[in-house]
Amino acid sequence: MVKLSSSNDEHTFLSSINGVPAISLYFDPESHGQIPARAQLGLPLLPKPGSSQQFNLLEQWIQLCNTRHQCLQTKTRPSGQMPTRLLYVGTERDPSLRLIETRDEKVNGHYVALSHCWGVLNKEQRVCTYAGNIETFKKTIPFQTLPSTFQDAVTVTRALAVPYLWIDSLCIIQEDDEDWMSEAARMEDVFSSAYCTIAASSSTSSLDGFISKRAQRAAIGIQTSQGTLYLAEAIDDFKTHVEKSVLNTRGWVLQERALSRRTIHFTSTQMYWECGEGVHCETLAELGNRQSMFLGDSNFPTYGLEYYRDERIRLVQYLYQVYSGLSLTKSYDRSKAILGLQKRLGSTFKSTAMYGVISKYFERTFLWQANISASLARIDYEPSQTVPSWSWMAVMGRIRYMDVSFDEVTWTGDLENPFKAGFDETEWDGQLAAKVKRLAIDDGEFEERCKIDLSLYKFDPNSWKCVVVGKSKVSKQDGSIDQYVL
Known part of the structure; x- marks a missing residue:
């Protein structure tokens, strides 16, 4: 048993004695009455991972950001900022996958970037592009041969109706020092020019996937004269689920998050949307903190410059x-x-x-x-x-x-x-x-x-x-x- 007390969070009704949120108060979005004090519109029960309902929420977040925020640059991306290679994810009618060289094909439209942990895998477990298989990958890459994290990234990219996906292990030729050095120097453009970034926050390797089953949280509905009120387990914890996730302990990921204009974080608890205007939770809660505003800045580091002055x-x-x-x-x-x-x-x-x-x-x-x-x-x-x-x-x-x-x-x-x-940095030793x-x-x-x-x-x-x-x-x-x- 824990001692509970009121929380200062707007939608957290009770918190434990050590300050950890315990219960949140939600008001049914379909109710038409006045929202009670300390409650907010929200979903006590989350959509099934990978369902059309979950992807519809993603589309709404993107449309909200596209129309009301300044996160997505409206100017045409210079051709030099397009990644050297991209994975074409196909369409519902033609779901075939293949690797493309952007300089050889007329690439139109947006692309999504994947931020993920490679994990401790042997060479047989890794699916990578090498000098010996790149021509084969340009013809086709069977979906079922991809590890779960890559499959899930393709699924989300298709659901967003975006034609291209950037994955480091597929779009950079591995065991090729020249290509690796060239592409490593382009990381600023890769992530800052992406339509959005998918972050597999809870996955420890490319084998894990990130669209997975999750335990539904406990919730109690209470009928009121204004509509349905829900007491639900508090799960809106961006700091624990994202900032302290296994993904964000990795050195490469700091710049991937900071340079991305918008990021969709997939965690084992829920999905989060992060852009320059703050954080949206899958529960429909909206969060904001200085660090997320700083690293989530769509035009990094503008917010930090203003804060530090x-x-x-x-x-x-x-x-x-x-x-x-x-x-x-x-x-x-x-x-x-x-x-x-x-x-x-x-x-x-x-x-x-x-x-x-x-x-x-x-x-x-x-x-x-x-x-x-x-x-x-x-x-x-x-x-x-x-x-x-x-x-x-x-x-x-x-x-x-x-x-x-x-x-x-x-x-x-x-x-x-x-x-x-x-x-001249090229001549400096x-x-x-x-x-x-x-x-x-x-x-x-x-x-x-x-x-x-x-x-x-x-x-x-x-x-x-x-x-x-x-x-x-x-x-x-x-x-x-x-x-x-x-």
């Missing part, structure tokens, strides 16, 4: 801190899985963005360190991948940034900013020039004040050199000043 570097630091704590199947994807997001940040700030550093905020983005509870491990990159040792992208583990007060620090210029006029000084500090003070992110060796503090990146403008009572040192 004069401290917009906090936006960059927040994103990089979140990303650094996410997992990757291949650690050497650390610098690639955020390329699209980094590209967007660079264009937003009209500044060069590379290896986790933004030229406009050069010094501040350099002042990172291992998070208090995290340990860092050096990533063994391929020789062809250049990731400087000074970048947090060279290590795995969660990071944080030093808290440097605004307008209270002077940057010394001892660490030279390489991103000057005429900078990642090396930096800096004015170094000897670090005069005793063993005790070193232990107390210095943080070693990579404990690979034992160092003699007296042999250390340092770069003074910035100095506090305000002196302490003893006349000393804080210095920010690498």
Whole structure:
């Protein structure tokens, strides 16, 4: 038994003593009376997954967003932003599937993108495009040979009457480094140009699927003079179902969600619609929170820029801190899985963005360190991948940034900013020039004040050199000043 109390949520009638919503109050949408206080129009019993009723709700969400919001760009998409390859999903009359090269065919209409977990699968369990089967896939791909998650994505795409679907493992040639690098650099365009994104939030692998049976929640109907009132189990929990889902622990997914204009999240409990105007639940409830408004921004990062205003570097630091704590199947994807997001940040700030550093905020983005509870491990990159040792992208583990007060620090210029006029990133090897000084500090003070992110060796503090990146403008009572040192 739990102690129940009133909740501050508009449609949550009771919550448990620890604040977890327990019961929600709904008013039958077909009732014509006045909606009672603390109730909202909603569905106590959800449609069957994959049913026409569920897909009709999806269509209504899309039409609402198309006609009343500014999430869907009305300007014609430049041809260069069309993905290199797409999966043609066919029609009801001709449900055949095939892979198409967009440069070879006149591709008209929208496409949907899939965000999903690959999962820990062997090669036989994966359905991917390789150099050896791409010509076969261009002719036909039997629906029954696709894993459940891909089948469900095709089903939803057809239900939305969208002709094309983008799935990474099918639209990028696997085990082809050249194609992989080319397509990884296009992720910003792939997700930001999609009509909408399907997120398989609760699926741990492509074998799971996301249109699956779910337990119907408990609900009690009460007849009133105004219509039917329902007491139902509270299930509107976007934070738990989506933001803390298995999908959103993956490194690649942060940029997929942030860059998508609209996302349909399929969870084991219900379906959610996320766009720049907030979150809609399958129960018909409407939700809104700062993080969902931020990452769900259809023109990311416009909302974040407005929220942070004069401290917009906090936006960059927040994103990089979140990303650094996410997992990757291949650690050497650390610098690639955020390329699209980094590209967007660079264009937003009209500044060069590379290896986790933004030229406009050069010094501040350099002042990172291992998070208090995290340990860092050096990533063994391929020789062809250049990731400087000074970048947090060279290590795995969660990071944080030093808290440097605004307008209270002077940057010394001892660490030279390489991103000057005429900078050519294709010719840069990642090396930096800096004015170094000897670090005069005793063993005790070193232990107390210095943080070693990579404990690979034992160092003699007296042999250390340092770069003074910035100095506090305000002196302490003893006349000393804080210095920010690498």
